[in-house]
Amino acid sequence: MAVTLGTAGELTRRRFASLGRPALIASTLVAGGLTLIAVIGPWIAPYDPDATDVLAAHQGPGARHLLGTDSLGRDILSRALAGARLSFAGPAVIMLISTILGTALAIFSAWHGGRVDRMVNRLLNVMFSVPGVLVAVLSSAVFGSGFWAPVLALGVVYLPYMARVVRSVAVRERHRGYVESLQLAGMSSWRICLRHLVPNVLPIVTAQGTYGFGSALADFAAVSFLGLGIQPPAAEWGVMVSEGRSELLDGALQQSLSAGTLIVVTVVAFNVLGAQLSSRSGGRR
Amino acid sequence: MTIPAHRDLVLDVRGLRKTFHSRNGGPREALRGIGFSIERGSCLAVVGESGSGKTTAARIVAGLESATSGTVVVTDGRAGGKTRHGVQMVFQDPYGSLDPRQAVGAGLHELLKIHGMRRRADRRTRVSELLESVGLDDRHAGRYPASLSGGQRQRVAIARALALNPALLILDEAVSALDVSVQAQVLNLLADIRERTRISYLFVSHDLGVVRQVSDTCIVLRNGRLIESGPTADVLDAPRQGYTRALVDAVPRPGWRPRRRPA
Numbered sequence: 001m002a003v004t005l006g007t008a009g010e011l012t013r014r015r016f017a018s019l020g021r022p023a024l025i026a027s028t029l030v031a032g033g034l035t036l037i038a039v040i041g042p043w044i045a046p047y048d049p050d051a052t053d054v055l056a057a058h059q060g061p062g063a064r065h066l067l068g069t070d071s072l073g074r075d076i077l078s079r080a081l082a083g084a085r086l087s088f089a090g091p092a093v094i095m096l097i098s099t100i101l102g103t104a105l106a107i108f109s110a111w112h113g114g115r116v117d118r119m120v121n122r123l124l125n126v127m128f129s130v131p132g133v134l135v136a137v138l139s140s141a142v143f144g145s146g147f148w149a150p151v152l153a154l155g156v157v158y159l160p161y162m163a164r165v166v167r168s169v170a171v172r173e174r175h176r177g178y179v180e181s182l183q184l185a186g187m188s189s190w191r192i193c194l195r196h197l198v199p200n201v202l203p204i205v206t207a208q209g210t211y212g213f214g215s216a217l218a219d220f221a222a223v224s225f226l227g228l229g230i231q232p233p234a235a236e237w238g239v240m241v242s243e244g245r246s247e248l249l250d251g252a253l254q255q256s257l258s259a260g261t262l263i264v265v266t267v268v269a270f271n272v273l274g275a276q277l278s279s280r281s282g283g284r285r
Numbered sequence: 286m287t288i289p290a291h292r293d294l295v296l297d298v299r300g301l302r303k304t305f306h307s308r309n310g311g312p313r314e315a316l317r318g319i320g321f322s323i324e325r326g327s328c329l330a331v332v333g334e335s336g337s338g339k340t341t342a343a344r345i346v347a348g349l350e351s352a353t354s355g356t357v358v359v360t361d362g363r364a365g366g367k368t369r370h371g372v373q374m375v376f377q378d379p380y381g382s383l384d385p386r387q388a389v390g391a392g393l394h395e396l397l398k399i400h401g402m403r404r405r406a407d408r409r410t411r412v413s414e415l416l417e418s419v420g421l422d423d424r425h426a427g428r429y430p431a432s433l434s435g436g437q438r439q440r441v442a443i444a445r446a447l448a449l450n451p452a453l454l455i456l457d458e459a460v461s462a463l464d465v466s467v468q469a470q471v472l473n474l475l476a477d478i479r480e481r482t483r484i485s486y487l488f489v490s491h492d493l494g495v496v497r498q499v500s501d502t503c504i505v506l507r508n509g510r511l512i513e514s515g516p517t518a519d520v521l522d523a524p525r526q527g528y529t530r531a532l533v534d535a536v537p538r539p540g541w542r543p544r545r546r547p548a
């Protein structure tokens with residue numbers, strides 16, 4: 001599995017941004033549909049995703065089990081649908097952490113400027129230079145596997161990407177006349193930042209958050225695939241790709257393939273949507 | 286600092302110096318000791334070529350920048366804090382002077398609220414008054430800056446500045462980016478406001494036609510030094526300095542009446 005780090009490369013991002021309106025609509029539909037599945041997945045799953053049935057193990061796709069069953073006889077479609085929730089929860093919390101902290105840091109830095117801004121910049125450069133998945137792996141090694149260790153680590157790993165993008169927009173806004181007028185009007189720095197700067201950087205925050213969500217989903221699944229995140233028998237896409245490996249030898253591709261496909265489609269949909277939003281928010285005014 | 290009793294000064298600036306220390310390149314002396322004052326209710330124009338220090342002087346008076354040395358005394362009849370609410374400023378760029386994500390009315394409400402106008406009904410009345418005073422009306426309250434023209438935006442910026450009842454309004458090239466006809470409307474508006482209230486203006490401009498029209502007194506800056514000052518007509522009609530003469534002789538902008546020549 002390819003491990004995408006925060007930015008799947010500027011080139012890819014620019015290519016996604018240049019795709020135009022059809023790509024915006026398609027990626028919105030796909031990302032929206034997958035998000036819906038993440039919410040209602042466990043309820044629309046035809047079978048209990050954890051119910052084992054050794055007599056029905058290793059079945060190919062058929063009428064009873066659309067995507068067949070795994071080595072324990074669990075319904076793969078049900079596991080893919082129900083697993084969407086956990087697979088989305090990881091990147092959602094990762095982006096929540098990196099967005100809140102990254103935006104706060106960016107606005108703080110842009111507001112103070114000068115030496116504070118230079119120091120924050122240096123800090124971000126240091127954070128960029130640390131390989132992300134390594135941090136997640138180390139975090140799991142130290143704090144144990146599961147949901148929180150990799151999620152907290154990846155939240156910090158994604159922070160500088162958010163901070164860098166938001167900072168550049170915030171610096172631009174900071175020096176517009178309206179901010180200085182508000183200062184002259186006696187408005188507190190807090191209020192100016194929260195009520196005026198934040199709304200003005202929100203479009204780029206949304207775009208970067210959407211873009212990062214796709215990449216974070218891949219990273220989170222990768223950590224589970226490596227056995228350091230979500231543990232079997234929980235239904236989660238990274239776990240499913242990993243569990244499906246043993247079945248590959250028997251020629252049963254469905255489990256790895258279906259979970260892997262879902263991951264790739266989700267990553268691409270969110271990356272494209274994020275790049276589209278960002279190219280549309282950048283050109284305003 | 287004593288102010289002569291017979292003159293009611295809203296602003297008194299003395300020995301103002303400002304040296305910028307950029308990180309690359311040496312220190313840059315933007316102001317090299319200038320002084321000027323504004324009588325209450327009058328308009329002082331600051332003219333000079335680009336880079337002469339006009340904006341720097343205006344920003345220091347507003348409190349947006351600190352002076353390297355010198356004194357700035359604002360007498361607005363209120364206790365002076367770190368930022369002076371008695372001094373407001375309208376900036377040159379009509380596209381940057383308003384928060385693009387806030388409707389005109391909401392922005393005015395916010396200003397009035399943080400200045401203690403608690404009751405919504407009071408604020409609503411005042412917002413209507415303010416919009417009217419700049420030639421707009423309640424229909425503009427729900428509009429966002431993107432749907433306003435450059436002239437309308439500067440009107441809103443002026444209304445916002447007036448909301449705080451400043452004793453001094455600084456206009457830094459506030460009409461320079463506007464079309465000539467719109468410029469004339471805004472200038473007339475400023476003249477009306479000055480007649481109605483006893484507000485004073487610090488009017489920064491490189492356009493001498495405009496300066497002649499709006500200001501009572503004028504100072505000429507060059508390279509951070511004050512080289513000439515006095516009643517506007519005297520300075521512009523009979524410049525004593527070659528530099529001022531060159532400014533006056535520079536091609537007038539289209540749309541302005543030709544100047545009266547000194548006899």
Ligand SMILES: Nc1ncnc2c1ncn2[C@@H]1O[C@H](COP(=O)(O)OP(=O)(O)O)[C@@H](O)[C@H]1O
Nearest residue numbers: 305307313315334335336337338339340341342
């Ligand atoms: N923030 C700043 N940092 C460094 N130099 C500045 C800064 N602001 C203005 N200057 C310099 O000070 C001089 C005066 O600038 P300014 O006051 O903007 O002139 P004007 O408004 O008359 O065009 C210019 O040489 C300009 O480069």
Ligand SMILES: [Mg+2]
Nearest residue numbers: 339340341458
């Ligand atoms: Mg200037």
